[in-house]
Amino acid sequence: xxxxxxxxxxxxxxxxxxxxxxxxxxxxxxxxxxxxxxxxxxxxxxxxxxxxxxxxxxxxxxxxxxxxxxxxxxxxxxxxxxxxxxxxxxxxxxxxxxxxxxxxxxxxxxxxxx
Amino acid sequence: xxxxxxxxxxxxxxxxxxxxxxxxxxxxxxxxxxxxxxxxxxxxxxxxxxxxxxxxxxxxxxxxxxxxxxxxxxxxxxxxxxxxxxxxxxxxxxxxxxxxxxxxxxxxxxxxxx
Numbered sequence: 001x002x003x004x005x006x007x008x009x010x011x012x013x014x015x016x017x018x019x020x021x022x023x024x025x026x027x028x029x030x031x032x033x034x035x036x037x038x039x040x041x042x043x044x045x046x047x048x049x050x051x052x053x054x055x056x057x058x059x060x061x062x063x064x065x066x067x068x069x070x071x072x073x074x075x076x077x078x079x080x081x082x083x084x085x086x087x088x089x090x091x092x093x094x095x096x097x098x099x100x101x102x103x104x105x106x107x108x109x110x111x112x113x114x
Numbered sequence: 115x116x117x118x119x120x121x122x123x124x125x126x127x128x129x130x131x132x133x134x135x136x137x138x139x140x141x142x143x144x145x146x147x148x149x150x151x152x153x154x155x156x157x158x159x160x161x162x163x164x165x166x167x168x169x170x171x172x173x174x175x176x177x178x179x180x181x182x183x184x185x186x187x188x189x190x191x192x193x194x195x196x197x198x199x200x201x202x203x204x205x206x207x208x209x210x211x212x213x214x215x216x217x218x219x220x221x222x223x224x225x226x227x228x
Contacts, residue, residue, distance in 0.1 A: 004156075009154075032214060034216060036219075041221070041222070042221050042222070043118070043204055043206075043219035043220050043221045043222055044157075044204070044206075044219040045219070046216045046217075046218075049214070049216055051214040090156055090157075092156075101159075102157075102159070102217065103156075104156025104157045104158075105156050106154060106155055106156050107154075107155075107156060
């Protein structure tokens, strides 16, 4: 069975410092992986996706993630945090042949200190 | 660009009342989905539709019904609301069911059942 584990429920960084949000997955198939961001009282917005092309995926707003099959990880990073990055982030996995079967992680809330 | 629009945005119901949540998308997407989001958890799929006139059960379908009479609309109904259905409900749509097609989300409906 597929599963997604976001290793930190909360991450706090200072503005201008790097961001690392950790995600491990379990899948019997070659997975597609996504990161979504949710700002307060808003829906989820796609940050980036991995679908078996390049293992380093670049997304919007300076975020990127690296797919590491050997470690079953898909960590999200950003070199320099901005106050506007404060939000909740979800790591999501889907089977290769059915994107409607999305498995969501429990989310990581990113706090950015001035 | 409206994308995915959910109405209403907020609602308070009494136990036993019924209501319908409306989701509309203007992207000509085939697939549509209803999720619920509860504190500390990711999104869980309630029902989904792979095209006009079709619906299917997701992970947590009990207590809900859906209809997709028009391609652009996906309705979620609660026939007899229960306090356990207090949640934030998200609608999403995607162009197809393949894994490389991300889902696009509405801003959510916050529903409280007293």
